[in-house]
Amino acid sequence: PAGRVLLVGAGPGDPDLLTLKALRALQSADVILHDNLVAPAILELARREVRRVAVGKIGHGPSVLQEDINDLLVSLAREGKTVVRLKSGDPGIFGRAGEEIAACREAGIPVTIVPGITSAQGAAASLGLSLTDRAHAQRLQFITGHGRDGRLPASIRWCAVADPTVTTVVYMPRRTARAFTDAAMVNGLSPETPAVAVAWATRDNEARISGTAATIAERLATLPEGAPVILIIGEASRLDSAAGTHVLPQ
Amino acid sequence: PAGRVLLVGAGPGDPDLLTLKALRALQSADVILHDNLVAPAILELARREVRRVAVGKIGHGPSVLQEDINDLLVSLAREGKTVVRLKSGDPGIFGRAGEEIAACREAGIPVTIVPGITSAQGAAASLGLSLTDRAHAQRLQFITGHGRDGRLPASIRWCAVADPTVTTVVYMPRRTARAFTDAAMVNGLSPETPAVAVAWATRDNEARISGTAATIAERLATLPEGAPVILIIGEASRLDSAAGTHVLPQ
Numbered sequence: 001p002a003g004r005v006l007l008v009g010a011g012p013g014d015p016d017l018l019t020l021k022a023l024r025a026l027q028s029a030d031v032i033l034h035d036n037l038v039a040p041a042i043l044e045l046a047r048r049e050v051r052r053v054a055v056g057k058i059g060h061g062p063s064v065l066q067e068d069i070n071d072l073l074v075s076l077a078r079e080g081k082t083v084v085r086l087k088s089g090d091p092g093i094f095g096r097a098g099e100e101i102a103a104c105r106e107a108g109i110p111v112t113i114v115p116g117i118t119s120a121q122g123a124a125a126s127l128g129l130s131l132t133d134r135a136h137a138q139r140l141q142f143i144t145g146h147g148r149d150g151r152l153p154a155s156i157r158w159c160a161v162a163d164p165t166v167t168t169v170v171y172m173p174r175r176t177a178r179a180f181t182d183a184a185m186v187n188g189l190s191p192e193t194p195a196v197a198v199a200w201a202t203r204d205n206e207a208r209i210s211g212t213a214a215t216i217a218e219r220l221a222t223l224p225e226g227a228p229v230i231l232i233i234g235e236a237s238r239l240d241s242a243a244g245t246h247v248l249p250q
Numbered sequence: 251p252a253g254r255v256l257l258v259g260a261g262p263g264d265p266d267l268l269t270l271k272a273l274r275a276l277q278s279a280d281v282i283l284h285d286n287l288v289a290p291a292i293l294e295l296a297r298r299e300v301r302r303v304a305v306g307k308i309g310h311g312p313s314v315l316q317e318d319i320n321d322l323l324v325s326l327a328r329e330g331k332t333v334v335r336l337k338s339g340d341p342g343i344f345g346r347a348g349e350e351i352a353a354c355r356e357a358g359i360p361v362t363i364v365p366g367i368t369s370a371q372g373a374a375a376s377l378g379l380s381l382t383d384r385a386h387a388q389r390l391q392f393i394t395g396h397g398r399d400g401r402l403p404a405s406i407r408w409c410a411v412a413d414p415t416v417t418t419v420v421y422m423p424r425r426t427a428r429a430f431t432d433a434a435m436v437n438g439l440s441p442e443t444p445a446v447a448v449a450w451a452t453r454d455n456e457a458r459i460s461g462t463a464a465t466i467a468e469r470l471a472t473l474p475e476g477a478p479v480i481l482i483i484g485e486a487s488r489l490d491s492a493a494g495t496h497v498l499p500q
Contacts (some may be wrong), residue, residue, distance in 0.1 A: 011269070013415075019367065020273065021266035092374040093390060098383035098486075113375040117269065117365050124342040125363040132394070133348035138403040140343060140408070141391040144382070153388040153415075160389070160410030165403075235347075 003077030005104050006084045007091040008040035009116015010034075015041045017117045025114050029084035031076050033069065037088040037228055039203065043068075046084075070103035077109040085141065088228070089118040094144050094171045119230050120169040123201035127208070129236060130151050136235035137167040145180060145231075146172035152179050158187035167234035173197070174229055178215035184233070194238040198229035210239055253327030255354050256334050257341040259366015260284075263453035265291045267367045275364050279334035281326050283319065287338040287478055289453065294351045296334075316346065320353035327359040338478070339368040344394050368392075369480050370419040373451035375459070379486060386485035387417040395481075396475035397428060402429050408437035416445035417484035423447070424479055426466035434483070439463050444488040460489055 006025045011017035013016060018026075026046045034043060036055030043052060055064040055072070069085075076083045091097035091113055124131045126205070131140050141160065147153035149158040161168055161184045170180060185191055191214035199207040209219045213233055224231055256275045258392045261267035268276075275301060276296045284293060285306030293302060305314040305322070319335075341347035341363055354361040374381045381390050391410065396405035411418055411434045420430060435441055441464035449457040449489070459469045463483055473479055 014271070015268050016271035016274070017365065019261070019267050019269055021264070023270065024266070042372075051438055090371055090378065092381045094382050095380070096384060096387065098380035101378060101380065111378065113378060115267065115367050115371040115375040117367065121342060121365040125365040128351060128361065128363060129342065130345070130348035130351065132344050134346060134398070135348065136406050138294050138397065139391055139393050141268045141389055142382070143389050143412070146389065148384065155388050156416040157409060157413050159407060160413065160416075161415070163410065165405040166415070195374060
């Protein structure tokens with residue numbers, strides 16, 4: 001049989017946030033190559049006899065090289081396997097899907113992408129926020145805090161960040177949050193702009209801290225070590241903006 | 251019994267792109283208030299006896315006023331009903347969730363948000379694109395082409411758009427695409443920047459056109475009338491960028 005590769009978004013953590021299509025993909029897999037951040041409860045949704053290979057990073061520790069992942073995808077598919085590459089969030093949003101798609105295409109392997117809920121969406125839902133609340137935001141942007149060399153990408157246009165009508169979500173903000181918020185404020189972002197950081201969004205152990213553009217970087221250190229974190233900055237991230245009750249967690 | 255409101259993302263169109271949590275919410279509903287854009291196949295996933303109320307816009311025709319939707323949510327929940335407010339895509343991304351959340355909170359009604367795959371994610375998956383391909387994009391932004399008065403939001407920061415390292419997705423671009431791309435190019439976006447527009451993303455009748463920043467606005471008119479469309483602009487939207495096969499549709 002002809003092998004194939006499915007790049008599948010596992011969503012932010014809560015297994016209920018998988019799509020039906022992702023669940024079906026998991027259940028069709030012969031082999032699953034997964035990030036370490038994918039929740040065990042999600043891996044358990046696959047068939048029992050499936051082969052599982054962890055290929056993701058653990059914190060800043062050792063990880064499988066991207067080229068080795070690409071080679072493994074191609075060689076397993078060439079053996080006729082249905083290979084699921086399971087990634088936290090959405091493969092198309094800071095999931096490095098581009099490199100894996102290109103490797104499969106070059107090898108003539110059919111690739112299907114199954115999108116997933118990205119952690120910004122999961123965090124917003126669990127905080128009870130609209131990322132584009134009409135009163136506050138006409139634009140929503142996702143930026144990686146972690147460029148190829150681990151530092152803030154040099155390409156960031158600060159005028160795009162220092163905008164009172166944008167909601168900015170920084171992925172992988174931990175190492176660079178101070179540099180990020182400092183540069184944003186130097187370029188005109190109000191230090192009073194609300195900000196919230198969420199660790200393990202949508203999991204049972206979700207943790208949050210709130211603050212402002214001026215204070216949030218320091219507070220990030222209080223979130224659990226090793227946890228995936230996202231940082232949301234902008235008027236739309238203000239908690240308790242409406243009088244009354246909090247959004248219920250479930 | 252105490253009533254409640256669930257704001258649920260129906261995803262971009264393909265029923266398989268519902269989350270498990272959204273499916274469960276649909277099946278728990280006593281009443282569903284839904285946008286007209288929600289696919290019939292998704293509404294069919296609810297219980298047979300559920301009451302369904304269409305409250306969305308049809309094209310630029312008449313629609314239920316937002317305040318009336320808010321009032322209906324609150325009054326049905328006060329009757330003890332489990333009310334699902336079903337929205338295309340993700341309620342937190344140009345879904346006007348903010349106003350409905352605020353109305354429920356003011357009335358003391360518990361609100362749960364269930365995120366959904368937004369059409370940009372669905373379109374990218376079906377095009378076989380990474381929205382943040384490392385070689386091309388360190389930032390991803392979603393902008394509405396349709397402000398409160400139906401025109402381009404006056405708040406758009408053009409420096410954020412005229413950036414060769416961003417992927418820009420314009421929601422509801424049809425009426426304003428020419429103004430949008432013209433302003434982006436005047437502000438420095440290369441006219442050669444790849445662009446692709448997708449109608450009815452992830453549905454069986456999905457239609458696409460590609461072009462450049464200079465040509466895409468005119469080509470939008472060739473997409474089916476009345477269809478929801480998104481416009482993706484940026485190097486990451488270049489189709490056939492990798493040698494070899496296309497991504498398979500399923």
